[in-house]
Amino acid sequence: MRIGLMLFPKLTQLDLTGPAEVFFRMPGAEVSLLWKTLDPVRADTGLTILPTATFDQCDTLDLICVPGGPGQIELMEDRVVLDFLRRIAPGCRLVTSVCTGSLVLAAAGLLTGYRATSHWASREQLARFGAIPVAERVVRDRNRITGGGVTSGIDFALTVASELLGPERAQAIQLQMEYDPQPPFTSGSPARADPAVVESVRAAMKPMLDRRLAATEAAAARLEAEQKA
Template identity: 40%
Template structure:
């Protein structure tokens, strides 16, 4: 029997969509690279990373990331993906970053985010009038943008805007996008290929499941890490 992930047996599909994933210093690597790994396995997409320049940059885990493109030589982007980080304030205050992302988002078929990437997109104005989700501990920061409608879902799809909540929601986002573009059967096959059947050991991955003292401690930690977002 031919494995479900054997590309050689796949029926020829339409031209793959270009997914451009924005990288920036201090970002949370999993926000970007979890979706990248999933989407790169799908024939529906061509996935690449980009940043202001192609110089290596450090993520919040200290690992150096290598953007494939800079702002000056970007290919066409069909799906713009903006990941987050503990404090994306620097990106949110960078005029060049905002101008480039705004221009890309205005031309893209889909504008998407994971975690606090929603805050960066909100700053560009690309989320005005749209529902979006964000990491639960940053929901208050999203109130800085009254034209953006906060939705606390793990995954939110509003017209051509798709957002994933905190960090691991990037996996759900990527599988959903595959189903949206490549069809439900492709999304299901990818979920099986990746053996994506989470069984979290502590069952407190959502704030509604976690004890109040733990939620409060983590919220305080987030506010201390990203004070500018909560002022």
């Protein structure tokens, strides 16, 4: 099972490292961290991650996963990234994402007509690419599997492990990781968080969300023009 996790500058590292922790524990899995070059990639919090292969070195994959993060905004107009995804996806058994990585898949035209999810603050933007936004932590539609925001990447990856290895192996991986969430608060979703907390988070995120929305609208217009050409 050849698994590729995409790296890019200003990604949210847990979007990548959460699923990677699961994938690396899957027997027989070959996991690659992919970027344009082998130069170190700096995440949005400053953590530096080393790619293990370039796009040009990657001919085929069984699974491609695109994480999210602020740097995803630039990816939606990055021709090298979009062309790589369009090239690699048809041969993949599963085409996947975590958080706002789904917007990158959508910008490449890979979620048109599919149910999908993303971070709660940006999920509805998927509709601009012809995808169907779903307010769930993990969404499966045919061979597309998308995870919600950040921490959902572990749930997403265990779902993938169950799909590929069976539920018993996936449960064993979950136990190895002692993944038994018991958060101190019920504020992990806007549906359950205190409304005042939700509004404060929205206000803090607004400048970045405005930039993301502008990039989404531009990318959606380009995709529509390409599909009509």
